[in-house]
Amino acid sequence: MPFLRNRVRLALRALALWGAARRLTAAAAAAATALAIGLPTALVPNPVFGREIAPEWWSYPVLAATALLAGVVLATYVRAPQAPPGAERGSRLGAAGGVLSFLAVGCPVCNKLVLVALGTSGALSYWAPLQPLIGAGSVALLAVAAVQRLAGEAACAVAGTPGGPDTQPDTQPDTEQAVQPATEPTSDPTR
Numbered sequence: 001m002p003f004l005r006n007r008v009r010l011a012l013r014a015l016a017l018w019g020a021a022r023r024l025t026a027a028a029a030a031a032a033t034a035l036a037i038g039l040p041t042a043l044v045p046n047p048v049f050g051r052e053i054a055p056e057w058w059s060y061p062v063l064a065a066t067a068l069l070a071g072v073v074l075a076t077y078v079r080a081p082q083a084p085p086g087a088e089r090g091s092r093l094g095a096a097g098g099v100l101s102f103l104a105v106g107c108p109v110c111n112k113l114v115l116v117a118l119g120t121s122g123a124l125s126y127w128a129p130l131q132p133l134i135g136a137g138s139v140a141l142l143a144v145a146a147v148q149r150l151a152g153e154a155a156c157a158v159a160g161t162p163g164g165p166d167t168q169p170d171t172q173p174d175t176e177q178a179v180q181p182a183t184e185p186t187s188d189p190t191r
Helices: 002-016 020-038 059-075 093-105 112-160
Strands: none
Touching: 002 112, 020 059, 020 093, 059 093, 059 112, 093 112
16 A cells, blocks of 8 residues: 555656646646546437437446546656656557547447347446446546556656656765875876
8 A cells, every 4th residue: 555655656746847838738648538528428419410319327427537647657658858858658548548438438228249249138238337437447447557657757857857766976975995096197298
């Protein structure tokens, strides 16, 4: 538990240090994610897509949490001005969480793969009861991805800053060094 608590603390610290550009990127990515998932699943009403079965009450909180966390994860890919090139590491958890969220909030009988595999009655009997669990799993995956990426930013920022763990001076003087005698400068150019 201390490791998890430390990672979350580092993630919150990194999030607090974000500038306006990253916050705007996160907001835009969250809105785009909400539309990318909400429009085809008809959670956001639109004239193009429809649902055979009304959305469940939990679909909207899953969509909101997915949008917020995906916005944070996507904004972590915007490199901070002080970060060295190549300091970023990718995460597949965020992508998996987004796909699972789409499957979780979608209409159970509108998913062609589920219909082919289970039929209409199977989709309602077996797939629909699994959708809340899939939604919770997708939000958990996105949360883990966000914490990993944010904690990595904070850990890299701390390690590379002056006075950070990589650059702290020795606290004990080295007493075993030999003292070199001072030499007089000479005017001989061959020396």
